[in-house]
Amino acid sequence: MALNVHPTALAVLHAHAREGYPHEVVGVLAGERDAGRVVRAVPLHNERADRPEDRYEVSGLTLHRAEERLAQEGLEVVGYYHSHPDHPALYSAFDRDHALPHMSYLITSVVGAQIADTRSWRLREDRSAMDEEFLTSLE
C-alpha cells in the first residue's frame, strides 16, 4: 500500500499541525482514492474542545458537507490527517477503534511545535490492527 501526498498538501497539513500545537488538529485528505494520491489537505475544526491536547473529533455532518464540496471539484476523500503533539506518529488503540477500512489515516508528530515525523496507516478489514502504508511526497 502506498500513499502520495503532494508537497503542497503536505505543507498545508504540517503548517496546520504546527499552528495547532500543543493541541491535536484534524483535516481531510482529498484527491484520487484508487490511485492513492492526495492533492489537497483540508483543515477542519477539532470539535473536542474539552480535551484537544489528546483527542480530536469531527461530526459526520461536517464531514459529509466537506465531502460534497470536494466532489463538486472532482476530488474524493482519500483519508484524514491528525497530529500527535509530543507523541510519535503511531496509531493508538483509540485511533484504531474509531477508524474505517479503505481510508488513509495520516498522523504527524509535532514535538516542540516542530514536525518530527509523518506516517500513514490503514485499518485491516478485521479491525485487529492498522498497517503502515508507504508514504511519498512527489509532485
Place this chain on the structure above:
Amino acid sequence: MPVSIQIPTALRAFTNGAARVDVDGDTAGAALNALTTTHPALSAHLRGPDGALRSFVNVYLNDEDIRFLQRDATPLRAGDTLIIVPSIAGGL
C-alpha cells in the same frame, strides 16, 4: 417497508461500490440488520461487539439522527431513506 440506505464512501467496498442499497425493514434497526445480512462484511464496522452501533456511526432518518428519535426502534415508512454518516475521532 421498502426503504433505502445510503452508504458512505468508506464502506462502499463492502457493497460492491454501491452508494445506495434497498432493503426491507419496519424499523431502523431492522433495516440495518437487513443490510448486514446481505452484506455481512459491513457488520463489524457498523456495530461493536455488544451489538450497539459504534459511536462514530451516525444514522439519519431523512434529516434526523436516530439517536434523538427511537434509535434502532425508530419506525420507518415505505420510501424512507436512512443515511449512514460516519464521524471521525481519534487521539492518544
